[in-house]
Amino acid sequence: MIRLVYSAPELPAALQGLRIFERGWLSANNVLLLGEQDHPGAALIDTGHASHVDQTVALVKQGLQGQSLRCVVNTHLHSDHCGGNAGLQRAFSAPVFIPPGGFEAVRVWDAGALSYRATGQTCERFEVHGSLRPGESFLWGERRWDILAAPGHDPDAIMLFDAAHGVLISGDALWENGFGVVFPELDGDHAFDDVAAVLQQIETLNVQWVIPGHGAPFADVSSALARAHSRLARFRESPADHALHAAKVLLKFHLLEVQGQSLSALHLWVGDTPLMRSIWISLGRPFASIHLWCDFLVKTLVDRGVLLHLDGAVSNPPSDV
Numbered sequence: 001m002i003r004l005v006y007s008a009p010e011l012p013a014a015l016q017g018l019r020i021f022e023r024g025w026l027s028a029n030n031v032l033l034l035g036e037q038d039h040p041g042a043a044l045i046d047t048g049h050a051s052h053v054d055q056t057v058a059l060v061k062q063g064l065q066g067q068s069l070r071c072v073v074n075t076h077l078h079s080d081h082c083g084g085n086a087g088l089q090r091a092f093s094a095p096v097f098i099p100p101g102g103f104e105a106v107r108v109w110d111a112g113a114l115s116y117r118a119t120g121q122t123c124e125r126f127e128v129h130g131s132l133r134p135g136e137s138f139l140w141g142e143r144r145w146d147i148l149a150a151p152g153h154d155p156d157a158i159m160l161f162d163a164a165h166g167v168l169i170s171g172d173a174l175w176e177n178g179f180g181v182v183f184p185e186l187d188g189d190h191a192f193d194d195v196a197a198v199l200q201q202i203e204t205l206n207v208q209w210v211i212p213g214h215g216a217p218f219a220d221v222s223s224a225l226a227r228a229h230s231r232l233a234r235f236r237e238s239p240a241d242h243a244l245h246a247a248k249v250l251l252k253f254h255l256l257e258v259q260g261q262s263l264s265a266l267h268l269w270v271g272d273t274p275l276m277r278s279i280w281i282s283l284g285r286p287f288a289s290i291h292l293w294c295d296f297l298v299k300t301l302v303d304r305g306v307l308l309h310l311d312g313a314v315s316n317p318p319s320d321v
Contacts, residue, residue: 012219014165014209017141019063020217026256027052028081028213031169032063033141041070043140044094045160045169046213047084050122051257056084057091069094070140073132075150075171076157077102077114078121080253081213085126095129101156103131115183120254120273132158145169152195153180159198166208173198175212176224178231181246185239186279192236199228240283247279251297252306260315263298267291 019032027048035041042064048056060069069092074082076099085096098106105113106128116123132138134149143162150157150173160169172180173195184191203225210224211217218224235242254269255261261269270276271290280290287293298314301307308315 012209014167015211015217018167018211020211021056021059021063022216023048023052023214024256025214026080026253027056027083028075028172029211029215030056030059031211032060033143034063034065035067035070035140036142041068043070043138044072044088046075046081046171047072047088049080049257050083050087050124053084053087053124057087060088060092068092071129072096073140073160074098075159075169075213076154077106077123078154078172079116079119079123080121081171082126083123086124089126096126097130097132098128099156099158100131100133103128118273118275119250120269120276122257134158143167148201150198152182152184152191152198155184155189155191155194159202161205161207163206166206167211168202168205168207168209169211170202170213172213174202174210174224174228176210176215176218176220177227179228180213181249182235182242183246185235186243186246186275186282192232195232196229199225199232243279243282247276248297248301248306250276251294252301255307255314255316260313262313263295263309264312266298266314267294270294270297 017034019034021030023029028046030048031045033043033045044060069088072085072088072094074085074096088094089096102114109125111117132147134147136147138145143165145160145162148159148161150159150171153172157171157173159171159173179195182191182195207221209217209219210221277290280293287296298307298309302309305317308317
């Protein structure tokens, strides 16, 4: 699913001039900030998943309307946000700027430090040209964007805030109905406090519109924050629920990437993916084997209509393809 939210008369003034590509859940949303006469060239925020790179390049070419792509910016380095970086570099020769915490890991391409090996996810190697440090500001698309630290979902994540228009590009720190999996918690780090601090920081800002990493832009920020706080409270009360939720998310993300796989192949993927195995261990090794636990996860997602299981194969519903 792709929804193009172009600048149009019916859009609120705060979003005029932005090109927002609302993607399906495998690929994060892309935000294209077009330049003006005094500041030519566009900036692209996040680039989607590697499997959608051709689609992303085509969307950006359409959205540029003859402008050059001045740079690519990543809110964080999960594969659904930066998987298209390499393809964008090939297509546009655009420099890439990332949060500072991952700079050295990207430069030498340490897939372990970048989480791709641990999560069993795909990201093509790309070149990095600079970092975006919290506290700095940049002029993109005739708007000044403040770089804000947003640890929690990812310890090095950032958000971008246009204070003049009240627009927050939140990445996975805040969605309309929650926030991204708090991955550091799965590694034994205490990051729920970071999530709470970021939500409190957003409350102090005069945010009129949020462009999240996933889902449509929204204006009812107070309700979204209330839902996020409620979700965080549940996870604080039961970290095991958060870990189980994370396992389901990782499994669904994998199926979105491959679209379909035999149950036996899925057993192998779960057993060979370090983070899935560590979650299983942290939950007390439920069921007699990790493969039976995989069957439980699949059944849970099938019962919710999130996956299909037919004739020994597991796949996504047609609406997710």
